[in-house]
Amino acid sequence: MKEVPIWEKSNLSLEEAAAYSGIGINKLRELTNEKNCRFVLWVGNKRLIKRRLFDQFIEQEYSI
Template structure:
């Protein structure tokens, strides 16, 4: 089965987002728990990270 590289996926799991960004899973959970988080996609209880929106969010930050 062919796997798609992380940088080509539109939505990432928390584990993939942590590997992609270098930010820990617990910190990503904390960021995405906010109701106003623009880069989280909820599918039932599963949360996915919208990669493009996440990239834009990271570019605007000075620190986490």
């Protein structure tokens, strides 16, 4: 089976999002634990990062 590149995926795991953005996994967990986080998708206990919304979030933030 062919593996899809990270920049073409719509949802990323925490590890993929950390590699994609350069933000640490612990910081991503902290950001996605907030109630009003728009770029997290919960699948049971698994947390996925919605890549397009995550990109928008990063563009708007001055510091994390």
